[in-house]
Amino acid sequence: MPDWANWVTETVNDEAGFRTSLRVDKPVRTVDGEQALAVFDNPSFGRVLTLDGTIQVTTGDxxxxxxxxxxxxxxxxxxxxxxxxxxxxxxxxxxxxxxxxxxxxxxxxxxxxxxxxxxxxxxxxxxxxxxxxxxxxxxxxxxxxxxxxxxxxxxxxxxxxxxxxxxxxxxxxxxxxxxxxxxxxxxxxxxxxxxxxxxxxxxxxxxxxxxxxxxxxxxxxxxxxxxxxxxxxxxxxxxxxxxxxxxxxxxxxxxxxxxxxxxxxxxxxxxxxxxxxxxxxxxxxxx
Structure with a gap:
């Protein structure tokens, strides 16, 4: 579950010693189904979808x-x-x-x-x-x-x-x-x-x-x-x-x-x- 109060951090590249974090300005919705899905808003990237903690889509780019x-x-x-x-x-x-x-x-x-x-x-x-x-x-x-x-x-x-x-x-x-x-x-x-x-x-x-x-x-x-x-x-x-x-x-x-x-x-x-x-x-x- 994302830490809505602060940041969502993507850890998929941990083996390479590299992480990406996006600040959560507004939590929108989470869904636990086949995959863990979350939607939140970020000031630069707009609305963001993550799948199992990995950034999938942002409306900004x-x-x-x-x-x-x-x-x-x-x-x-x-x-x-x-x-x-x-x-x-x-x-x-x-x-x-x-x-x-x-x-x-x-x-x-x-x-x-x-x-x-x-x-x-x-x-x-x-x-x-x-x-x-x-x-x-x-x-x-x-x-x-x-x-x-x-x-x-x-x-x-x-x-x-x-x-x-x-x-x-x-x-x-x-x-x-x-x-x-x-x-x-x-x-x-x-x-x-x-x-x-x-x-x-x-x-x-x-x-x-x-x-x-x-x-x-x-x-x-x-x-x-x-x-x-x-x-x-x-x-x-x-x-x-x-x-x-x-x-x-x-x-x-x-x-x-x-x-x-x-x-x-x-x-x-x-x-x-x-x-x-x-x-x-x-x-x-x-x-």
Whole structure:
């Protein structure tokens, strides 16, 4: 349970000797279900959701993560019709995906309490996405869903929590093999890949696991202020190497056709995000 009187401290990076604390100005609500959920207000980050004590979403900076987790894959692909989100019960990635002319979006969230809490207390994140007729919400373990489903998709977004506890199942060789099975030829799977500065050894193993499954694996970066410890890495896995190198002009034409106002993603940011500093490039390079 958070210490509402003072600060909420995230301890997920204790092994690296690093903690993050946010001051609680106003406690809002806690829920003990599949996971321990808490919502509170902070003067810089706005309304904050924590999951098992780890910062998941803040209204102040959620646009960075959600735009990059969705638009990089969607604009690189250029013609996605069917999208699968595994996790993402806050609705932020769904919100961004549904700004594209996709035919269907399936969102698989293990904990219904996440969806209900976010819609009730932080509705700006999903912004009505759960009411869009193109969205099908499935309350199920994402690993079990990709094991059993017969459907296939153009884009898969693995919006997983950190690879600890139940979330670890969404970072395994078996899980990624099942994702590849339901990913159509020329499709893209994107997932969050942690903080390279704090978890470099883990990232090296993560990259090797992905390359064991997918034909082409690369990484791009985003900077989400509440995810402290440096930039966040995102994996971009596909069977088509050309998708990670779509030219800026093509991205600009695709963006212009949709006329979407963004706060972080642009065609130039998209291209630059794949340019990795040497300390990260070395960690994700093929062995």
């Amino acid at each position: 959620e646009f960075v993560y959600h735009e990059m987790m969705s638009h990089v894959a969607l604009f690189a692909h250029g013609g996605a019709r069917d999208v699968l989100i595994l996790g993402g019960g806050d609705g932020g990635v769904a919100r961004e995906v549904l700004r594209h002319p996709v035919a269907s979006l399936t969102l698989v969230e293990i904990d219904r309490a996440v969806v209900d809490l976010m819609v009730a207390e932080v509705p700006s994140v999903s912004a009505g996405a759960f009411d869009d007729p193109r969205l099908s919400l499935v309350i199920e373990d994402g690993a079990a869903f990709v094991r059993d489903t017969k459907a296939t998709y153009d884009i898969i977004v693995v919006d997983a929590p950190d690879p600890i506890g139940p979330g670890a199942a969404l970072f395994t060789d078996v899980f990624y093999t099942r994702c590849r099975r339901v990913l159509r030829p020329g499709g893209v799977m994107v997932c969050q890949s942690g903080m390279p500065f704090l978890a470099g050894d883990w990232l090296r193993g993560h990259a090797a696991t992905l390359r064991h499954v997918f034909d082409d694996v690369s990484f791009f970066l985003s900077t989400v202020p509440s995810y402290t410890g440096g930039p966040m890495a995102h994996a971009f896995a596909t069977s088509d190497p050309a998708l990670k190198a779509v030219k800026q002009q093509a991205l600009e034409e695709r963006a212009l056709s949709l006329d979407l106002a963004m706060r972080y993603w642009t065609p130039a940011v998209h291209r630059a995000a794949f340019a990795l500093p040497p300390y990260i490039a070395e960690r994700v390079a093929p062995s």
